[in-house]
Every structure is written in structure tokens, then in C-alpha cells.
Amino acid sequence: MKQFPPRAEQGEKPGVVFRFPRAHVLTRQQAAPYLGISEKRLRLLDFVGLGPPSVQPDKKGRHYRKEDLDQYCATLFAKAGLSAQELQRHRTQRNAVTYTGTDRFMELATRQELAQGCAYVGGRIAIGLGLLAIVLSHTPLSRVLFHMQ
Numbered sequence: 001m002k003q004f005p006p007r008a009e010q011g012e013k014p015g016v017v018f019r020f021p022r023a024h025v026l027t028r029q030q031a032a033p034y035l036g037i038s039e040k041r042l043r044l045l046d047f048v049g050l051g052p053p054s055v056q057p058d059k060k061g062r063h064y065r066k067e068d069l070d071q072y073c074a075t076l077f078a079k080a081g082l083s084a085q086e087l088q089r090h091r092t093q094r095n096a097v098t099y100t101g102t103d104r105f106m107e108l109a110t111r112q113e114l115a116q117g118c119a120y121v122g123g124r125i126a127i128g129l130g131l132l133a134i135v136l137s138h139t140p141l142s143r144v145l146f147h148m149q
Helices: 028-035 039-048 066-079 084-096 104-137 140-146
Strands: 025-027 055-058 061-065
Touching: 025 028, 025 066, 028 039, 028 061, 028 066, 039 104, 061 066, 066 084, 066 104
Parallel strands: none
Antiparallel strands: 025 061, 055 061
16 A cells, blocks of 8 residues: 655644635626716627626626726726826826716717727628628519519
8 A cells, every 4th residue: 555755844834825805896886886987888888899898797797897997997098098197196086076976088988989889780780781681682582572563
């Protein structure tokens, strides 16, 4: 029978296990005021496939990490040509007054992103409907339905 090698001397304390803090996760209802936009706007951004990345979808809805929300906000500020210092100043002013309403800059920035996403999806739908019309225009069924004499 094989014998295991003897244990190394551990001293008085056994091995220490460090617990890392969990990433702070917000629901959609909590994430929308954190970003300064309405919950409906966040839902639309998610539907179009834009907005902050979501994690842990479940029956109650999608969840968002605080780090991802901060990164998304920083991306919008960078697209607008604003610096990271401006983002930090904006965040501290918003937190200082504990204002939980909509943020005008975030509303404008997400409106622009939502318009681009809807234009992309609308274009794809128009292409699909155009192809469907081309296919149906050459079938006998369309001749019977639309080209009556």
C-alpha cells in the first residue's frame, strides 16, 4: 500500500483563504438611476443590443455590475470628447446632491446610441422585407392575389 508523503510543517496557523469581495451587482431598477437614465431607456438599449453589458439574467430581469456601468458611462463621455476628470467631477457633483433623477448628459448620449441602434435594426428589417417582396413577386401565388385580370 502506498503511503502519502508527510505534510510540510505548517506552523501554528493553517493555510489562509482570502475571500474576495463579490462584484456589486445591481438590478435594472437600481442600475437605471445609477446611470441617470430611465428604466425604459435601459430596457430599450438592452433590447437593441447596446448599453452596458448585463450579467445573470433571471426571472426578475437582468443585472448589471457597477464596474460595467462605470465603464459604459466613461465610454459615453469619451465618445463626447470629455475627459476622465470631467467624468469624475460629474459623478462627485451628482453624488453630493443625492439626485436620483435623470441625468441630461446621459439621456442625450443614450438617445444618440439608441437612435443608431434602431437605425441598424430598422435597416435590417427593411432589407428582409425587400427580399421577401422580391421572392413573393415571382411566385404564382402573388400573381393570383395581386395581378387579377
